[in-house]
Amino acid sequence: MTCSDVQQVLPDIVDGDAEFQSHLDSCPACSALVADLRLIAAGAQELAEAEQPPARVWVNIANQLRAEGIIHDPGPVSVRPALLPSRPRRSIVWWLAPVAAAVLAAVSYQVAHKQQPFQTKVAVQPATQQPAQSVTASQTPQSTPAELASPATKHPQQLAQDRTPSSSKTARPADSKVEENRVAAEVSPPASAEDQRFLTEVSERTPGMRSTYENQLRAVNGEIRDTLEFVRRHPGDIDARQHLLEVYQQKAMLYQMALDRIQ
Amino acid sequence: MKSWCIGCGSTGMARPKGRFMESIPQRSVVVVVMAAFLVSVAVAQTRREFRYTVGPHANVSVDTQYGGISVTPGDIDEVVLVAIIQSDKAEVDYQQSGNRIQVVSHVFPGADQQTGRIDYELRVPRDATVSLRSSTGPLAAQHLNGDLTMEGTDAVVDIHDVSNGHVHVSTMRGPVTLTNVQNGHVEISSISGDVTMKTVTGPLVKANSGTGRITYDGDFGSGGDYKFTTHSGDITAIVPASASADFSVHSMLGKVQKDFPLQPRYPHLAFEEGRAFFGTVGKAASAVVLRSFSGRIRLKQR
Numbered sequence: 119m120t121c122s123d124v125q126q127v128l129p130d131i132v133d134g135d136a137e138f139q140s141h142l143d144s145c146p147a148c149s150a151l152v153a154d155l156r157l158i159a160a161g162a163q164e165l166a167e168a169e170q171p172p173a174r175v176w177v178n179i180a181n182q183l184r185a186e187g188i189i190h191d192p193g194p195v196s197v198r199p200a201l202l203p204s205r206p207r208r209s210i211v212w213w214l215a216p217v218a219a220a221v222l223a224a225v226s227y228q229v230a231h232k233q234q235p236f237q238t239k240v241a242v243q244p245a246t247q248q249p250a251q252s253v254t255a256s257q258t259p260q261s262t263p264a265e266l267a268s269p270a271t272k273h274p275q276q277l278a279q280d281r282t283p284s285s286s287k288t289a290r291p292a293d294s295k296v297e298e299n300r301v302a303a304e305v306s307p308p309a310s311a312e313d314q315r316f317l318t319e320v321s322e323r324t325p326g327m328r329s330t331y332e333n334q335l336r337a338v339n340g341e342i343r344d345t346l347e348f349v350r351r352h353p354g355d356i357d358a359r360q361h362l363l364e365v366y367q368q369k370a371m372l373y374q375m376a377l378d379r380i381q
Numbered sequence: 382m383k384s385w386c387i388g389c390g391s392t393g394m395a396r397p398k399g400r401f402m403e404s405i406p407q408r409s410v411v412v413v414v415m416a417a418f419l420v421s422v423a424v425a426q427t428r429r430e431f432r433y434t435v436g437p438h439a440n441v442s443v444d445t446q447y448g449g450i451s452v453t454p455g456d457i458d459e460v461v462l463v464a465i466i467q468s469d470k471a472e473v474d475y476q477q478s479g480n481r482i483q484v485v486s487h488v489f490p491g492a493d494q495q496t497g498r499i500d501y502e503l504r505v506p507r508d509a510t511v512s513l514r515s516s517t518g519p520l521a522a523q524h525l526n527g528d529l530t531m532e533g534t535d536a537v538v539d540i541h542d543v544s545n546g547h548v549h550v551s552t553m554r555g556p557v558t559l560t561n562v563q564n565g566h567v568e569i570s571s572i573s574g575d576v577t578m579k580t581v582t583g584p585l586v587k588a589n590s591g592t593g594r595i596t597y598d599g600d601f602g603s604g605g606d607y608k609f610t611t612h613s614g615d616i617t618a619i620v621p622a623s624a625s626a627d628f629s630v631h632s633m634l635g636k637v638q639k640d641f642p643l644q645p646r647y648p649h650l651a652f653e654e655g656r657a658f659f660g661t662v663g664k665a666a667s668a669v670v671l672r673s674f675s676g677r678i679r680l681k682q683r
Contacts, residue, residue: 326494327516330534334553334572341591341612345674348633357631361674364610368572368591375534375553379446379516 124148132156320376341365431462436480441505442512445486447498450513452522455504463502470496590614601626601667608670616671616678625663632673639680
């Protein structure tokens, strides 16, 4: 048996496969490698559930950017697109880019670091098999005591109905989806100060687009909220984590579209 | 013979004597008014044509806030741009730097969606890299081989008979339709627009929509990675019996269904009934991942 053979099956060895133990006993390099990987795996499992950064973090970032002169107060209204270098660009919306990038980076970090080590397959677990101990009061400040008492004993469909307004609790025919989305948008106000500022910027630059962006932002925020809730209840669902990243990417795309259009 | 007048609201009704309308044949008045309107529109609308000489693999970008852009293949060494400008509230800014051409609609303050509108008809070499952006659209491209990027807020996007290039599309609400896209690296992202793909194949085909539907009709080619995701929109894939693919299908809160049998991928694992299935058909040449948060996913055989 060679080191190369061992390296082919490292994940199995780290998971406790004793078949290659004799080689590990005689090979300091492989032994050290496996020890390191086990340490990393254990550390990854102990990583605490990350929370959304508090609003003050974004405010501090904005203040810092303002202090460094990267962002400024709003200037006069213009509808001129700014692709040609011959005309000066407005710098007022530069803050959108770092905000979008920061949101994306934060979520990417969360998603990437919450995955179980060496998990290579998508295994869809029934809701009743989710580990209840992974959801704590400190990790889910918005959870109610009732939810914490039985956080993972509900069927996903039941969870969906719990989150769905009563007007759309019936079966999901295609016709009702538009209404469902509309209701979801109405109950999902733009949450953050950045969203409000984004909308203010849009309405100043392109007043006719304000309602469009606002509705889309509400919808995306609703999707983020629903997915976050699902991830809290099903922390082992890799697809849900991936989906969370994708809905954040959609929000970043929304910001980027506005950035391209209104600067 | 019955006649009608503007403002009378009916035909052949009695009219008081001495009115202006009585002394002029009313049909002539209508014709004159219509002609005046059309002339005024024609005068306001300006058509300008630009021609640029380019080498192989030219890079062309067109950005218009209001208006549509259509791209068709032309001569191998020339880019022809026809701009239809609706009013003097907008003008065309253009710039050529070697093989790169940038065109931007310059909309003046006070212009609205009508007066600020400029529509473009673009003819480019087949191998050109084309980037189009419009809030209102529509955006259309056909019979090209180069890379294609389209971005539109509400724009309807229609791409057909494109091959061997990257096709990247992003819209906020506008629907996206791709037809007969071969050997492409396709990435489509929409927040609420529907995505429809017919005979789209390539090494990478990704489509993502939040609330819009994704519909795929094709055989998933051979050796490609296909990933379609939605939040609440439905996903429908219609494949021929000859398809060769490895399907991974999961809707977190919605239903999944298939109307033909698959060879189970993980026979020893139990998955939630009606929410996921994993299986292959044929030689599993392409990997197909269908994911939705709460939408329904259907796999049908043609």
